[in-house]
Structure formats: C-alpha cells, structure tokens
Amino acid sequence: MFHPIQPSSALLVAAIMSAPLGSLAADLHVEVTGVEVGTGAVKLGLFNQAVGFPSAPVAGQRAIATARTITAVFRDLAPGVYAVIAFQDKNGNDILDRNLLGIPTESYGFSREATGFMGPPSFDGAKVTLSGDIETITVTLR
Amino acid sequence: MNRRKFLIGCAWSGMSATLADAVLAQPTDPWTNEFSQALVADPSLEGYAGIAFDTTFSAKVAFAGKPPASLAGTLYRNGPALHEFGGLRYHHWFDGDGMAHAFQIADGNLTHTGRLVLTEKLAAETKAGRRLRAGFGTALANGERPSSRDSLNTANTNILLFAGELLALWEGGSATRLDPGTLATYGPKIWRADLKGMPFSAHPKLDRHGTMWNFGLDSLSGLLVLYEIGPDGVPARVEAMQLPDMSMIHDFAVTARHLVFLLPPLRFVRESFESGLSFLDSHEEIADAPMRVLVVDKSDLATHRVYELEHGFAFHLGNAWDDESGVIRFDYVRADDASRMLVGFKEIMRGTTKASKPSQSTHVTLDTRAGRCAQQTIVGGVEFPRVDERVTGERYRYLYQASQIGEGAIGRGFDAVRRLDVDSGAIDQYFYGSEFLAEEHIFVSESAHSAEGAGFLLGTVLDLRRRRTLLSVFDAMNLAGGPIAQAILPHALPLGLHGNFQAA
Numbered sequence: 065m066f067h068p069i070q071p072s073s074a075l076l077v078a079a080i081m082s083a084p085l086g087s088l089a090a091d092l093h094v095e096v097t098g099v100e101v102g103t104g105a106v107k108l109g110l111f112n113q114a115v116g117f118p119s120a121p122v123a124g125q126r127a128i129a130t131a132r133t134i135t136a137v138f139r140d141l142a143p144g145v146y147a148v149i150a151f152q153d154k155n156g157n158d159i160l161d162r163n164l165l166g167i168p169t170e171s172y173g174f175s176r177e178a179t180g181f182m183g184p185p186s187f188d189g190a191k192v193t194l195s196g197d198i199e200t201i202t203v204t205l206r
Numbered sequence: 207m208n209r210r211k212f213l214i215g216c217a218w219s220g221m222s223a224t225l226a227d228a229v230l231a232q233p234t235d236p237w238t239n240e241f242s243q244a245l246v247a248d249p250s251l252e253g254y255a256g257i258a259f260d261t262t263f264s265a266k267v268a269f270a271g272k273p274p275a276s277l278a279g280t281l282y283r284n285g286p287a288l289h290e291f292g293g294l295r296y297h298h299w300f301d302g303d304g305m306a307h308a309f310q311i312a313d314g315n316l317t318h319t320g321r322l323v324l325t326e327k328l329a330a331e332t333k334a335g336r337r338l339r340a341g342f343g344t345a346l347a348n349g350e351r352p353s354s355r356d357s358l359n360t361a362n363t364n365i366l367l368f369a370g371e372l373l374a375l376w377e378g379g380s381a382t383r384l385d386p387g388t389l390a391t392y393g394p395k396i397w398r399a400d401l402k403g404m405p406f407s408a409h410p411k412l413d414r415h416g417t418m419w420n421f422g423l424d425s426l427s428g429l430l431v432l433y434e435i436g437p438d439g440v441p442a443r444v445e446a447m448q449l450p451d452m453s454m455i456h457d458f459a460v461t462a463r464h465l466v467f468l469l470p471p472l473r474f475v476r477e478s479f480e481s482g483l484s485f486l487d488s489h490e491e492i493a494d495a496p497m498r499v500l501v502v503d504k505s506d507l508a509t510h511r512v513y514e515l516e517h518g519f520a521f522h523l524g525n526a527w528d529d530e531s532g533v534i535r536f537d538y539v540r541a542d543d544a545s546r547m548l549v550g551f552k553e554i555m556r557g558t559t560k561a562s563k564p565s566q567s568t569h570v571t572l573d574t575r576a577g578r579c580a581q582q583t584i585v586g587g588v589e590f591p592r593v594d595e596r597v598t599g600e601r602y603r604y605l606y607q608a609s610q611i612g613e614g615a616i617g618r619g620f621d622a623v624r625r626l627d628v629d630s631g632a633i634d635q636y637f638y639g640s641e642f643l644a645e646e647h648i649f650v651s652e653s654a655h656s657a658e659g660a661g662f663l664l665g666t667v668l669d670l671r672r673r674r675t676l677l678s679v680f681d682a683m684n685l686a687g688g689p690i691a692q693a694i695l696p697h698a699l700p701l702g703l704h705g706n707f708q709a710a
Binding site for chain 2: 164
C-alpha cells in the first residue's frame with residue numbers, strides 16, 4: 065500500500081551528491097498531465113530501486129499547478145533505471161492522502177503510466193531507462 | 207429503442223469480434239453463440255440477452271386503467287444490461303454494465319428513459335472497442351489488471367435519489383452520480399474528500415429520520431466499512447472494522463439500535479484473485495459452516511457480536527426491528543447454499559438453466575442476551591423483499607416479494623408478486639402468468655401519514671409472448687385483484703435488479 069511521500073532535503077542532497085558529474089550526467093524531464101489548475105502543487109518523487117518504492121523517494125520535486133500539463137526536471141542523474149510518482153497535493157499537506165482502506169484520494173500517476181493490482185505498481189512496472197543526456201517521460205494524474 | 211442505432215450496434219459487435227480474433231489471436235469465446243442458439247430454442251431467456259452498447263430507450267405510452275392521482279413521480283430502476291461487447295459475452299448475470307431506467311408517471315402516461323451508466327470502465331472499453339476489465343464473475347485473459355475497485359465499477363445494482371442526487375449503486379466501489387432527468391452520468395460520488403474510492407454497497411437503508419445507513423466491504427483488507435450519512439448528504443460517522451473471516455455481503459438491515467449483517471460461509475481467497483480468477487471465483491463456499499449473524503451496535507460502531515444460523519446463503523434482508531428486551535427480529539431470503547450465485551447465474555448466461563430449490567422467506571428471532579437464534583421458513587420461492595420504507599428498522603407487518611408459482615419461471619426468475627403478512631402468515635398474491643418474468647416490486651405509500659401498507663405496489667414484468675416490458679400498479683392491499691393500471695412499453699428490457707420511487 066501507499067505511504068506518505070515526504071522527500072526530505074537530506075535525501076535530496078544525498079541524491080545530488082551521489083550523482084556523477086560532467087558528461088555522464090543526464091536529465092529526466094517529467095511532463096505531468098491531468099493537473100487541476102490552481103488547486104495545489106504537483107509533487108514528484110524519484111526512485112532508483114525497488115527498495116523504498118513508492119514510499120521513500122531518493123529525490124523530490126514540487127511544481128505549481130499553473131497549467132493542465134506541467135514539466136518538472138530531475139537534473140544530473142547517473143544513467144540507469146528510474147521510476148517516478150507524481151500526485152497533486154490538493155490540500156497542501158505534503159502527503160498523498162489516502163482513505164480508510166489506504167486508497168489514494170488525491171490524483172496520482174506513475175512513470176510508464178503504470179498501474180498495479182488493486183494498488184501501486186511495482187518498481188519494475190514503472191521503471192524507465194535513462195541513458196542519454198535528456199529523457200522526457202509523461203505521467204498522467206488520475 | 208432507436209432501431210437504426212440498434213442495427214449499427216450489432217454490426218459493430220460483430221466487427222469487433224473479427225478484429226479481436228485476428229489481432230489478439232484470442233480463441234473465440236463460445237458463450238455468445240451458445241446463448242444465441244439457446245435463445246432461439248427457448249425465448250424465455252430473452253431477459254438475459256442484453257442490449258447493444260449504444261442503445262438508449264425513450265418512449266411515452268398511455269396506461270391502461272387509471273393510475274391513482276396521488277401516484278405521481280418516477281420509479282428509477284437499475285440492472286446489468288450490457289452483457290455482450292466486443293465479441294465477448296460475460297459469464298455472469300451480475301457482470302453487465304448497468305442501465306439506469308426512469309419510469310415517470312404523470313397524467314395517466316408513462317414516460318420511459320433508459321441509458322447505460324457511463325462509468326470510467328465503460329468509457330474506456332467503448333473507446334477501445336473491446337472489454338478491458340474483468341467482471342464480477344468473468345476473468346479476462348487479455349484484460350488489464352484491476353488497479354482499483356472503481357476500475358471494475360459497473361454501477362449496475364441499485365439506484366436512488368438521496369439528498370438531491372441520483373445515485374447508481376454497485377457494491378464494490380463508489381456510487382455514481384447521474385442526472386435525475388436525462389440519466390446522463392456525472393461521475394463517482396465522493397461523500398467526503400477522504401472517502402474517495404471507498405466501497406459503498408448497493409442496499410443503503412433510510413431510517414425514519416432520513417439518515418442513510420450503509421456499508422462497504424473490502425475483501426482485500428478484510429475491512430467492513432460502516433456509513434452513517436445525514437439527510438443532507440453529509441457523513442456523520444464512517445468507521446471500518448476488521449471482519450473475522452471475510453465473507454460476501456450484499457445487503458443488511460437496520461433496527462433502532464443495531465445494524466444486522468448475514469455473513470454466508472464464503473471465504474475470499476486473495477491468492478486466487480491475484481492469480482487472475484474473477485472476484486466471484488476467488489470465493490470458496492465452506493461446506494457445513496454456519497451462516498453468521500453480525501450485530502453492530504449503532505451507538506458504538508466498534509461494538510459487535512456474532513451469532514450463528516445453519517449453513518446457508520442470502521442476498522437480501524427485508525427488514526429488522528428490536529425491542530427493549532434485546533430481541534432482534536428480521537427476515538431474509540434464504541437459500542440452502544450459494545450455488546445460484548456461484549453457478550446458476552453463470553450458466554444462464556450461456557442459456558443453460560437448472561431447476562434448484564427456490565430461496566424462501568425466512569424469519570429470525572435473535573435473543574441477543576441469551577445468545578439464541580431461531581428461524582422459521584415460509585413456503586414459496588421468493589426474492590427481492592421490500593417493505594413500506596417508512597417502517598425501516600421498526601416493527602413491520604407487510605413484506606412485498608417477487609414470487610414463483612408456475613413451472614415456466616423456474617431457473618429464470620419469478621412469475622408472481624405477493625404481500626406477506628408477517629404477523630399472520632397470510633399471503634395476498636397475484637400470478638402474472640407462465641410467460642411472464644416479474645421483477646422487484648416497490649411499495650409507494652398513499653400519503654405521508656397513511657397506515658403501513660396503504661398505498662400502491664409498482665413493478666415491471668417481462669411479457670415473453672409479446673416481448674415487451676410492462677409496468678404495473680397495484681392497490682397494495684389487494685394484489686390478488688390484479689393491476690389497477692398497466693402500461694406496455696414498446697420494447698423488452700433486460701431483467702434488472704433494484705430500484706426506488708421518487709415522488710414528484
């Protein structure tokens with residue numbers, strides 16, 4: 065089941081520190097669609113392994129809901145496999161709210177538009193490969 | 207029905223089947239052919255044929271006889287209707303996407319509107335031109351894995367107007383909001399932001415204060431969610447309790463002090479569901495195990511007790527009431543086992559019917575202090591129990607039930623409607639005839655202050671000879687006298703499930 069996503073600045077720093085510098089670094093552009101304009105920031109979490117997915121991201125992003133589609137960028141990543149979750153934090157409490165049964169009540173989506181079996185997808189289901197300089201993926205909030 | 211649309215619908219279905227065969231290399235599912243062949247040989251299967259995906263109904267007809275002036279309003283009904291799509295025929299009667307019907311009674315005329323509920327599931331499937339999601343009783347070899355309860359929501363079980371909103375109900379997910387006039391679909395009902403996507407069952411109960419009680423069952427987590435919703439549509443209490451041994455629960459009853467659930471001895475096997483079996487087939491009936499009665503205290507939803515009845519199965523409860531001495535009395539429609547749901551409602555979808563022992567009205571006296579249960583069964587096959595809703599949760603005298611008298615309806619449904627006097631056991635009954643299939647009939651009181659039972663009974667029946675659906679109005683105190691007004695629609699509707707009346 066889902067757990068609240070609270071990307072901490074410490075994790076973010078750790079992610080940046082561990083990223084290789086120079087020509088090896090790549091950027092992951094995430095186009096988030098299905099955004100409800102003006103109702104709360106879009107939050108993104110980045111994962112580089114199955115452990116901690118989808119509750120403990122290695123990096124986080126936050127974007128203001130200014131348009132139906134917004135773009136967030138994770139910069140200077142080492143080439144490899146990544147998965148992304150995005151959700152719209154409509155009530156601004158920094159977490160993906162869930163109902164009594166653990167089902168998210170705010171709109172959310174995963175990279176590769178992955179869905180799971182009555183719950184979140186697996187890391188493998190949502191993973192994308194980052195090899196070049198820039199990779200652009202789409203996540204639709206539902 | 208629009209004839210041209212119907213023909214296009216047929217052509218589209220056929221084309222999709224061809225596409226699916228060629229592109230997906232799926233073996234053609236034989237149920238579509240088996241059913242259509244069976245239907246030619248046995249026209250009494252008509253009610254299970256279903257409609258084409260682009261069917262809408264719109265008709266206005268005059269009543270024969272005179273509907274009473276005090277009976278102005280709309281009977282809303284719902285039921286599985288889209289059984290075949292994209293070359294696939296569902297394998298269970300409960301799988302079909304729901305069609306909402308409004309039967310509006312005004313000035314001696316009946317206006318019928320029928321429209322499929324455009325759930326997220328149906329929208330995705332019509333866009334794809336084929337089935338994508340599993341049904342309650344149908345697994346899909348090349349389908350999407352269900353991502354949430356509502357991804358499987360067919361909104362096909364019940365419909366009622368509450369706090370100004372028309373809601374199409376299903377039991378595994380959200381209610382669906384519809385336009386009360388056009389029946390156009392708005393989307394899922396969200397009672398409160400933190401309740402989005404929760405299961406909300408199809409048999410909510412309204413007490414005399416206008417409070418709505420309901421439940422939702424989450425088989426995956428083993429949680430039973432309980433809802434108390436104010437007359438204004440605002441949830442007062444929503445709590446979840448862990449259910450000891452998950453079961454399948456379709457209906458419940460309320461009393462002044464309690465919520466009463468019957469838990470048939472069915473076990474949900476999560477691994478089966480995850481391995482791709484249908485939700486229904488992920489249940490096992492536990493031989494010889496008792497049917498449990500779960501009694502929840504309304505004043506403290508965390509307090510409950512469990513009692514036992516002999517092995518059996520139930521979809522529906524009629525009503526319940528309790529007294530100061532701690533005795534709860536309730537009725538339910540009892541089957542000896544779950545075979546009708548597990549097997550019968552599958553087989554009918556391929557045109558096979560088997561005679562089985564009919565389910566019977568069964569009356570339980572439960573002494574909560576002594577921990578004793580006694581039950582008495584009343585002869586005659588019945589289903590779809592209803593009461594004068596003003597006595598919900600209180601001592602009641604009359605039960606209205608669809609009943610089976612003749613041989614023709616065996617395995618297909620009901621051919622009569624009856625009023626059972628719970629105090630005396632007396633039965634007032636009307637037999638439609640051997641070539642009719644009667645659906646749920648609903649009581650409408652004559653006025654807000656009239657005595658229990660004074661009013662009308664309304665219901666639809668499928669006339670197999672004419673291939674027409676009829677709406678009948680009875681004097682609820684004299685069913686045997688036959689309908690006092692009846693309207694014949696220009697079309698036959700799929701046999702449906704439940705509905706409710708909304709006065710104009």
